[in-house]
Amino acid sequence: MMKQTITLLLILCISYAQAQNADSVTIRKFYNEALANGKSYEWLRHLTKQVGPRLSGSTGAQKAVDWTKQLMEQEGFDRVFLQDVMVPHWVRGAKEVAYIQNGKQKTTVPIAALGGSVATAPKGVEAGVIEVTSFPELRALGADKVKGKIVFYNRPMDPTKINTFEAYGGAVDQRANGATEAAKLGAVGAIVRSMNPRHDDYPHVGGMRYGTGVPLIPTAAISTNGADLLSKMLKENPNLTFYFKQNCETLPDAKSYNVIGEIKGSEKPDEIIVVGGHLDSWDLAEGAQDDGAGCMQSIEVLRLFKALGIKPKRTLRAVMFMNEENGLRGGVQYADLAKKNNEKHMAAVESDAGGFTPRGFGIVGTPEQRAKVMPWKPLLAPYGLLEIGAGGGGADIGPLAQSGTVLFGFRPDSQRYFDYHHTAVDNFEVVSQRELELGAASMAALIYLLDQYGL
C-alpha cells in the first residue's frame, strides 16, 4: 500500500513537473513572438499618429472604432463586433487663457479645463485666490473667506509613495470634487494643481463631476510649475488676482461603441476570458500610454495565440472599451450586456496603467481564486512578473466583478506613468517598443494559464 502510494505520488509529481515544463515552453514562445515579430508597436504608431486623440464623442473616437474593428477583421479573428453605447460628449473649444495679475504685473500660466467643466463667462473670470491643500482646510476657512474667490487646490502627489498610483489616489479628490466643494462655499472657480510628480509646464487634465444642488463653477488644471509660481506669488501678495477663460461645453450624449474581437474556444466556448483596454483618450494628445498601449496589447494577445497556433479551450475576447476617461459607459454597458445575454465571464484582464516594463498582476477575486494563481508564479518569474497578488483590476472590467468574474489588473512599472498621464505629451514617442511588447506577452502568458487551468 505504502509502495503504491509512493508510486502514485511520484507519478503525480512527474506529471506536474511535465505540465509546468510544457507551460514554460509555451510561455517562452509568447515572449519570443512578441519580441521578435510583435505588432503592437506599429499598431500603436497607427492609432496615435493616424487616428490621434479620441475623446468620447469625437471624430477621433469614431475613427478609432472603425480602425480597430478593421484591424481585428484583418487579423482573422473568429468574430469582430460592436456594442452600441451612448457616451458623454464634452468638448474643450478654443484653448484656455490664464494669468496671474499681481499689481501691474501679468504672468501667463498654463491651464487646461477639466473634463466635464463648464466654460467661464465669455470674458473670463477674475478673482482673488484662496490656496488650500485639502477640503477640511477649505471648510475651516468658511464661506466668508471663500465667497467670490477662486479656490486653488495645491496638494501635490506625495513623492514618497513608491507606487505612483497610490500618490495619485491621494491627490485626485481635488480634481474630481474640488469645484463642487469650492462652489458650496460660494467660490467662482477652482484651479487644481496637476496630478504630476514632475515639475513642468504641462497641465494634466482628467474627469471631474459636479455635485447636485451646487452652482456649476468652471474648473481647470494648472501645470505644477504654474502652481508653484502661483503659490509663491500668493505668499508675497495674498491680494493678487487670477484670471482664466475657458470655452468648453457639454453637448448631448453621442452614440459610440465598444469594439470586440473574439477567438472561439475549442472546448468551452461559452466561458469567456476578456483582455482589454480603453479606446478613448483625453483630447490634448495621442493617448499613447493611456490607453492606446493597453488596446494594442490586447489585440496582440489574440494575435499571439493565432500566430503560435494555440487554440484556446475557452473563448478569448479583446475588448476596446469606450469612455473610460469621462463616464465609464463602455465598461458598464459591456457588463450589462454580458448579464443580459447570460454570458459567463471567467476572468478579465485589463491593461490601463501604461505600456511600461511588466512587474506583475493585481487580482480581484476570492482568496481561493487567488490561491489558484499562485502555483503559476514560477512560470512567470523569469519574465520579471514578481508582483502577483491581491490588488486592483481595472476600471473598465470592474463592473464584471458583480457577476463573479475574477479581475486581473496588469501592473507595469509605475514610475513614469504620471509624467505623461492626461497631458499634451502622452504621445507615441514616450512608449518603449520593448516595454510595450513585454506587456503584451505577459498578458498572453497569464491568459494562456487561465485558459489551461481555469479558476
Next chain:
Amino acid sequence: MMKQTITLLLILCISYAQAQNADSVTIRKFYNEALANGKSYEWLRHLTKQVGPRLSGSTGAQKAVDWTKQLMEQEGFDRVFLQDVMVPHWVRGAKEVAYIQNGKQKTTVPIAALGGSVATAPKGVEAGVIEVTSFPELRALGADKVKGKIVFYNRPMDPTKINTFEAYGGAVDQRANGATEAAKLGAVGAIVRSMNPRHDDYPHVGGMRYGTGVPLIPTAAISTNGADLLSKMLKENPNLTFYFKQNCETLPDAKSYNVIGEIKGSEKPDEIIVVGGHLDSWDLAEGAQDDGAGCMQSIEVLRLFKALGIKPKRTLRAVMFMNEENGLRGGVQYADLAKKNNEKHMAAVESDAGGFTPRGFGIVGTPEQRAKVMPWKPLLAPYGLLEIGAGGGGADIGPLAQSGTVLFGFRPDSQRYFDYHHTAVDNFEVVSQRELELGAASMAALIYLLDQYGL
C-alpha cells in the same frame, strides 16, 4: 529546561523582529529623503549640462573631476581626495563620413568610429563589402573573399532575451574584436552594426581593441537603420562599395584621477564599503545614463547618511572611477592602491546600468556571503527590489574581488538602457528623476544593511 529554551527562543525572535522593524523604519527614511529632498537629479543636470561629455583624457573629464571633488567637499564629507591614474587618450577628430556607392547612387549612412580605432587614410577608404554575422562565418569565407574588402558585421542584439544585457553580451564581440578578425584575413576596414535593440539612426560607439601582430584597420559603428539598409542593398547588388572616412587618433596617455569622498566609520573605520560609478563617458553625448546617473547616485548615498544623521560603523566611500569606457584604468588603480595601502574593503556596490527603476542587486561572493544577504530580502521587497542573487558586480569594482571584497551590482530595469548607450542621445532628458532617486535610495538601503550586519 524546556521552558527556559522556549523563553530564550521567544526573546531571540522578538529581538530579531525588533531589529527588522528598526531597519525597516531606517530604510523608509532613506527613500523618503531621496524622493522628497533628493539631490541626485539636479547634480546630474549639472554634470550633463555644465560639464557634458567626458571621455578619458578630455577637458570634460578634467572638469568632471574638479566639479565632483568640489561637490563632495561642499557636502561636508570627512575626506575628499584624488587618486592619480594615467588613462588612454583617444580623440575622434572631425565627424565621420560614410556612404554606400551603388552604381551611380550614393547613399549617406550614419557611422561613428569605435573608441580606440585608427583613422582611415585622409581621403577615406572605399571597398567592396562582405556581410557576416559571426567570426566562424567570416573565417569560413577565408582570405580569398575577404582580402581588400570591408567586413560588415550585422548580427543584431537578440530581441528575445528578456534582460538586454544578455543580448548585448551576445553581440558585442563584433565591436570589440571585429577589426582584428577582419584584418587577419586581409580586410581594409570593419563596419559593425550598433548594439541597439531599436531601429534608429544613431551609431552606438564603444571600445574596441586590436590583437597583436595584425594590421590596424579602421573600424566604425553604423546605425541599425543604416545596417538594415546596407544589408538590403547588398542583397540586390553584392558588388556595391562602401566608403568611410574617419579622423580619430590615439594620443599619449594622459594624467587623470579617481575622485573619492569618504565618511569615516564610527566603530570600524578600517573596514571600507565602496559605492561608485564611472565618471568618464563617451564623447558623443552627456553620458547621463552611462554613467552620470551612477556617479550622482553614489554621492547621494553618502549625502543621505549625513542628512538622516546616520553614522555608519564602517567607512563609506563614494568613488568616481575614471576610464571605465576604454581602459578600466581607474578601477585597476583603485584596487592596486587598496592592496598597497593594506585597506580592507568589505563590500563594493556599483551602479553602471543606468538610472532606471530598481529591481535588485547581483552579488559576486561566496555562497555563504550571499546567504548573509538573503534575510534582508523582506526589508528591500517593499521597494521593488525583488531580484537579489548571484550575478554581475560591475567593471570598476571588479578588480577588488581578488582581495576578497564582496561585489554588488545595482540592477535597474534593463529595457531602455541600450536605446541610449554610447550614443548621441544619452543626455539628461532620458533620465527619470524618480527612477534615479529610487536607485540612490536602494543603494543606500543595501549599504546601511551591509554596514549594520557585515558579511
